[in-house]
Amino acid sequence: xxxxxxxxxxxxxxxxxxxxxxxxxxxxxxxxxxxxxxxxxxxxxxxxxxxxxxxxxxxxxxxxxxxxxxxxxxxxxxxxxxxxxxxxxxxxxxxxxxxxxxxxxxxxxxxxxxxxxxxxxxxxxxxxxxxxxxxxxxxxxxxxxxxxxx
Numbered sequence: 001x002x003x004x005x006x007x008x009x010x011x012x013x014x015x016x017x018x019x020x021x022x023x024x025x026x027x028x029x030x031x032x033x034x035x036x037x038x039x040x041x042x043x044x045x046x047x048x049x050x051x052x053x054x055x056x057x058x059x060x061x062x063x064x065x066x067x068x069x070x071x072x073x074x075x076x077x078x079x080x081x082x083x084x085x086x087x088x089x090x091x092x093x094x095x096x097x098x099x100x101x102x103x104x105x106x107x108x109x110x111x112x113x114x115x116x117x118x119x120x121x122x123x124x125x126x127x128x129x130x131x132x133x134x135x136x137x138x139x140x141x142x143x144x145x146x147x148x149x150x
Contacts, residue, residue, distance in 0.1 A: 003137035006034050010145055020045075020117060020149045025056035027145055031122065031138070032058035037130075039100065040123040043109065044073050046116055052077055055118060062121075063095055071095035076106040076119045082135050086128040105130040107138055112147040 013026050024043045032041040042057020050068040063071075068078040072091055076083045083106040085091050091104075101123040109117045120142055124130070 001035065001133065001137070003133075003141070006030065007137075007141045007144070010141060014145055018148045018150075020146070021056060023145055023149065024118075027120070027142075028056050028058050031120075037124045037126055038122050039125050040121070043118050043120055044077075045118040046077065050078075052118060057121075059123070066095065072104050072106050073119050073121055076108055077116065080108050080116065082107045082139065084130055084132075084135060086130075100125045102127045103129045105134060105138075107135070107142055109142055109146055111149045117146060117149055 028041045040059030043055035044052035045055040047053040052066040066073045068074045072083045085104045103124045106121045
């Protein structure tokens with residue numbers, strides 16, 4: 001995977017932008033087009049204590065609201081740790097927004113102060129579709145992209 005090229009493209013498209021929704025929309029689109037493994041790419045934004053709401057995304061419909069106490073996205077928001085799920089059926093409490101999803105990666109999205117803005121979710125219809133390389137590269141690109149958000 002050429003994550004360096006993806007990073008450069010996102011930096012170029014987002015240069016000088018500080019609006020979180022604009023950044024999320026651009027980021028979700030670019031990542032969605034980046035790899036055929038990615039069936040659904042999108043954000044869930046922190047909208048109140050312990051509650052996520054769907055943000056910009058690419059792909060089929062997503063869940064509209066996810067409490068921190070439920071699902072892979074909720075686990076990421078609750079713990080602040082990336083969730084790399086090889087088999088969503090084996091993840092206790094998984095929320096099936098799409099019956100075709102087999103694996104998932106969810107990464108925390110923070111600004112430069114460390115404030116949790118939301119989570120970035122990628123679903124795949126392939127089992128065990130994601131690797132540590134995906135985690136490392138996407139985390140770095142997310143950190144760079146959302147550093148300037150309030």
